[in-house]
Amino acid sequence: MAGAVTVPAKGTRGSAGRGARPATDHPRSPHETDRPLRVAVVGGGPGGLYAAVLLKRLDPHRQVTVWERNAPDDTFGFGVVLSDETLGGIEHADAVVYAALKKDFVRWDDIAIVHRGTRHTSQGHGFAALGRHRLLEILHERCHALGVELRFRTEAPDPVLLAETHDLVVAADGVHSTTREAYRDAFRPTLTGHRCRYIWLAADFALDAFRFEIAETEHGVMQLHGYPYSRPSPGHVSASRSAGPQGRSASTVIVEMREEVWRAAGFDDMDEGESVDRCAKIFADALGGRPLRPDKSTWTTFRTVVNERWSHGNTVLVGDAAHTAHFSIGSGTKLAVEDALALAACLEEQPTLTQALTAYEEERRPVVASTQRAARASLEWFEDLSRYLDQPPRQFAFNLLTRSRRVTHENLRLRDARFTGSVEREFGCPPGTPPMFTPFRLRGLTLRNRVVVSPMDMYSATDGVPGDFHLVHLGARALGGAGLVMTEMVCVSEQGRITPGCAGLYTGRQGEAWKRITDFVHARAPGTAIGVQLGHSGRKGSTRLMWEGMDEPLPDGNWPLVAASALPYKPGGQTPRALSRAQLTDVREQFTAAAARAARAGFDLLELHCAHGYLLSGFLSPLTNHRTDAYGGSPQKRLRFPLEVFDAVRAVWPEDRPMTVRVSATDWAEGGTSPEEAVAIARAFAAHGADALDVSTGQVVADERPRFGRSYQTPYADRVRHEAGVPVIAVGAISSWDDVNSLILAGRTDLCALARPHLYDPHWTLHAAAEQGYEGPGAVWPAPYRAGSRRPVTGRTDAPKPRLTLRGPRQDV
Numbered sequence: 001m002a003g004a005v006t007v008p009a010k011g012t013r014g015s016a017g018r019g020a021r022p023a024t025d026h027p028r029s030p031h032e033t034d035r036p037l038r039v040a041v042v043g044g045g046p047g048g049l050y051a052a053v054l055l056k057r058l059d060p061h062r063q064v065t066v067w068e069r070n071a072p073d074d075t076f077g078f079g080v081v082l083s084d085e086t087l088g089g090i091e092h093a094d095a096v097v098y099a100a101l102k103k104d105f106v107r108w109d110d111i112a113i114v115h116r117g118t119r120h121t122s123q124g125h126g127f128a129a130l131g132r133h134r135l136l137e138i139l140h141e142r143c144h145a146l147g148v149e150l151r152f153r154t155e156a157p158d159p160v161l162l163a164e165t166h167d168l169v170v171a172a173d174g175v176h177s178t179t180r181e182a183y184r185d186a187f188r189p190t191l192t193g194h195r196c197r198y199i200w201l202a203a204d205f206a207l208d209a210f211r212f213e214i215a216e217t218e219h220g221v222m223q224l225h226g227y228p229y230s231r232p233s234p235g236h237v238s239a240s241r242s243a244g245p246q247g248r249s250a251s252t253v254i255v256e257m258r259e260e261v262w263r264a265a266g267f268d269d270m271d272e273g274e275s276v277d278r279c280a281k282i283f284a285d286a287l288g289g290r291p292l293r294p295d296k297s298t299w300t301t302f303r304t305v306v307n308e309r310w311s312h313g314n315t316v317l318v319g320d321a322a323h324t325a326h327f328s329i330g331s332g333t334k335l336a337v338e339d340a341l342a343l344a345a346c347l348e349e350q351p352t353l354t355q356a357l358t359a360y361e362e363e364r365r366p367v368v369a370s371t372q373r374a375a376r377a378s379l380e381w382f383e384d385l386s387r388y389l390d391q392p393p394r395q396f397a398f399n400l401l402t403r404s405r406r407v408t409h410e411n412l413r414l415r416d417a418r419f420t421g422s423v424e425r426e427f428g429c430p431p432g433t434p435p436m437f438t439p440f441r442l443r444g445l446t447l448r449n450r451v452v453v454s455p456m457d458m459y460s461a462t463d464g465v466p467g468d469f470h471l472v473h474l475g476a477r478a479l480g481g482a483g484l485v486m487t488e489m490v491c492v493s494e495q496g497r498i499t500p501g502c503a504g505l506y507t508g509r510q511g512e513a514w515k516r517i518t519d520f521v522h523a524r525a526p527g528t529a530i531g532v533q534l535g536h537s538g539r540k541g542s543t544r545l546m547w548e549g550m551d552e553p554l555p556d557g558n559w560p561l562v563a564a565s566a567l568p569y570k571p572g573g574q575t576p577r578a579l580s581r582a583q584l585t586d587v588r589e590q591f592t593a594a595a596a597r598a599a600r601a602g603f604d605l606l607e608l609h610c611a612h613g614y615l616l617s618g619f620l621s622p623l624t625n626h627r628t629d630a631y632g633g634s635p636q637k638r639l640r641f642p643l644e645v646f647d648a649v650r651a652v653w654p655e656d657r658p659m660t661v662r663v664s665a666t667d668w669a670e671g672g673t674s675p676e677e678a679v680a681i682a683r684a685f686a687a688h689g690a691d692a693l694d695v696s697t698g699q700v701v702a703d704e705r706p707r708f709g710r711s712y713q714t715p716y717a718d719r720v721r722h723e724a725g726v727p728v729i730a731v732g733a734i735s736s737w738d739d740v741n742s743l744i745l746a747g748r749t750d751l752c753a754l755a756r757p758h759l760y761d762p763h764w765t766l767h768a769a770a771e772q773g774y775e776g777p778g779a780v781w782p783a784p785y786r787a788g789s790r791r792p793v794t795g796r797t798d799a800p801k802p803r804l805t806l807r808g809p810r811q812d813v
Helices: 046-058 084-093 095-104 132-146 159-165 178-182 259-264 272-282 332-349 353-383 393-401 409-415 417-427 468-479 508-524 581-601 615-620 635-652 675-687 714-724 737-745 756-760 764-771 783-788
Strands: 038-042 063-068 079-082 106-108 111-115 118-122 127-131 149-152 168-171 189-203 210-217 220-230 250-258 300-307 315-317 440-442 445-447 451-453 484-491 529-535 605-610 659-664 692-696 728-730 751-754
Touching: 038 046, 038 159, 046 063, 046 132, 046 168, 046 332, 079 084, 079 132, 079 220, 079 250, 079 332, 084 095, 084 332, 095 127, 095 132, 106 220, 111 393, 118 393, 118 417, 127 132, 127 220, 132 149, 159 168, 159 178, 159 315, 168 178, 178 315, 189 259, 189 272, 189 353, 220 259, 250 259, 250 272, 300 353, 332 353, 393 417, 409 417, 409 737, 417 737, 451 764, 468 484, 468 508, 484 508, 484 605, 508 529, 508 581, 529 581, 581 605, 581 635, 605 615, 605 635, 615 635, 615 659, 635 659, 635 675, 659 675, 675 692, 675 714, 692 714, 714 728, 737 751, 737 764, 751 756, 756 764
Parallel strands: 038 063, 038 168, 063 149, 111 210, 168 315, 451 484, 451 751, 484 529, 529 605, 605 659, 659 692, 692 728, 728 751
Antiparallel strands: 079 127, 106 127, 111 118, 189 250, 189 300, 210 220, 220 250, 440 445
């Protein structure tokens, strides 16, 4: 968010001031004026009203008009939650609004989760809420005081006409924005529907915490989200409808369930009154037998709104018109208010309107994208709530609290050490041991912690032989404390290489070179396991080294490619030959020969690479397998060859040593592997003896469209773990030890594989232990490195802290 918005000193605006002109003048184009003086706001929700307040307050000469189709007290929902961060911005920008809000805030610290008759409470969360009606009243009063014109029960003029007759149009007209639709080609919106129905209601009493209640009914799982928003002091009677009849205490109650549950329970045939009564009966324990109160309440589905652009000419989107975030993280009003703050600040800071709108979008887009990722994670968690019902009670509560990845293990430990400690004990953490440093057993191998150095292609081998670079690279990471260090994809044949620099296990010399590395790890980093990942490049082979042009064909010296089907990876790339039956047998034997060499080389674990579009992955995806024989067509037929290879490798791999399989759980492309198919693939490999699934995504087709973000692939591992019932390794932008602890303790994964963090810091795991104050068997420093187990002092830390902040006189309008 931009810095504090301040009111200009007297004399800086006036008839001769910068950008000033009589209100009756014909408006100039946005490119001709640096200060928009005639402003139209479409939509009288919190975002639109607050934008009007700020714009008028910052320049009293502005004519600001708000069009709202509904009456002043018509609104959707009951209570509004605002964060301390948002409130701080409001306080700096307009102390009058903040003071009014502060009088009506209900604050609480607890979140209560009730599941199967057990309540678990976590403290220290710090919420502030008030009635939505009261929030609007405060903003209405401030608009009137400042001279903003409010036109209720009035449809806004056509968006094109508004743009022609005003310097600035602020479109705050919500998720169904008519302004956005009028300029659809410019804003390019995407609206995504979701799988749950929900209804906003109220209860005329104050819940004692932010409450989540789970109801397992004969029709399916339902959930209640509730929080207090009005708790009048003794003798106080509020005039606001939001406080309930006669100003009594009130709480927002949202009831949510999957669409199929909603229909099975008969809600689709009920009127409002019947729905409200039924919800009150289902959640009678949470409500203490009290009724629920509607306010034009209807069942609806949430829609995620994303726009490629937020401004067009002199029209700009704010709030739900620009973006939506699921109510389960309480950020809708927060985002709208912060949009208004940022827009007003950018209009003050930038010399022209065009630059201001560009700056506004550049400032807000990353914040909104992060919030939408968190909201989507929360939304999907509740959509798939039934997946977690059988978790231990405290782990279930921890999983719910950390569902959006905004609240983490460390954050929750600081807020409520008692609760977090109880979750850790139930999980089995020894005293003083973070979850990531608990051991994990795979077949005959016990890993001392849950950290895996993910396979990373180094493209530094000569004739497939790993050399000194590989010894230092893998040796350094083994010394760095991870429980398991994985090699890069080691190719099973010369033809199966990705690049000329790829390592292999198709000759005895290569096997001896790998043994040199495993011997070093076992001797110098005892307790660290080392695993080998075997794979074949398939149609993605015969390409340049990564830093010379990733996935680009070699300029010369190419070798022929083979794949499930004769489809090039990229347009203009080499077309592979579809494998014949005889060649399938040859490839299978190449895998078994490499596995036998890997066993003799002393590897502790073997992973079969069936992901990222390489040969075996190419059989699994319908986008890359167009075969019409026994190895193509249905999911079962596409699985046939990868399973044959797995069985052959398992037969020669030592019985006590584990095998894992890396899969791409989605192709990030239409028509590719579905999440349901990914679970079926995992089940099939587990049934054939896989000890764990390494769940990655994508890289199967060149035109994929991933949704990147922090820990963005972990939901796929989570689903495989719970639905296939097999241990999993999660990967994908896991970058902090806090993320690892959170994912492990929530039960979303068993192991976490990290790549780039281990390139940045080979001793990432040991440093994670030091930063958490952990000393134990899960993170053992090599004897020569023990002096480095404490963070070095880097500078003076005893400087006196500032005690006073002097402020100039406050100016207000």
